[in-house]
Amino acid sequence: MQQFITVFFDVYILLIVAYVLTSWIRMPYSLHRVQRFLDDVCEPYIRIFRRVLPSFGPIDISPIVAIITLVVVQRVLVGVIERLQ
Template sequence: MGVLLQIIYYAFEFYSMALVIFILMSWFPKAYETGVGRFLSKICEPYLEPFKRFIPPIGMIDISPIVALLVLQFARGGLLQLFNWVL
């Protein structure tokens, strides 16, 4: 079962890194139009969309991706704790 926990851990880590890269791509013009940008958009936008809908920007700063990353980290920790408790 330790292998399953490692797979879950690394899946969450990969997705967190994908989100960070996707968010940083907003600083570069036309970065979303590249192949990597389109791929990251397909996997990150569905997760980020509910956060963007409910959390308004503060001035010109959109904090919804930060909240989304925090929720993802809490979910990872909770899920791993749950699996450790069950096992």
Template sequence: MLILATTRESVANFVEALLLVYTIIIIAYIFTSMYFNVGGRIPYSRWSRSVLDFLRDVSEPYLSIFRRFIPPFGPLDLSPMIAIILLWVVGDIVVQLIRG
């Protein structure tokens, strides 16, 4: 029984870590998007383009779900904030179910 409890805790901790990493990726994508919207430019290089493409490819499918239902209020796009909050609420429920 102790091994099962340890395994469940390890899986729950892994899911929490995944949630944290995905949240950081979304926040990094939001900040890079804001930087480019105000006219910022990063000099072209392969590694920076690869990082920016990765952030977009990983974040945009999840955020586009919320952008369909939540219209932007002027220059503010509130869908990432709601997406992150919902991610953490559902993730916390899943983690609690895994822990038992």
């Protein structure tokens, strides 16, 4: 179970990183489906932090806070599971 949680969170973190990178780079038309997929998967979670965090002009720190939150939750969940076993 610990390994599943670790892999799940790691994959989601990688998807957020890919989402951020694709927002900076103009993607060819053939990869718009990938960009839409990343948007559909990552944007609802990141939007939570955009609503709460103040605006820093063109700099969006919500993905960073979202990733840090995922890492903290992952460590807490793995710690709880370790104690239960």
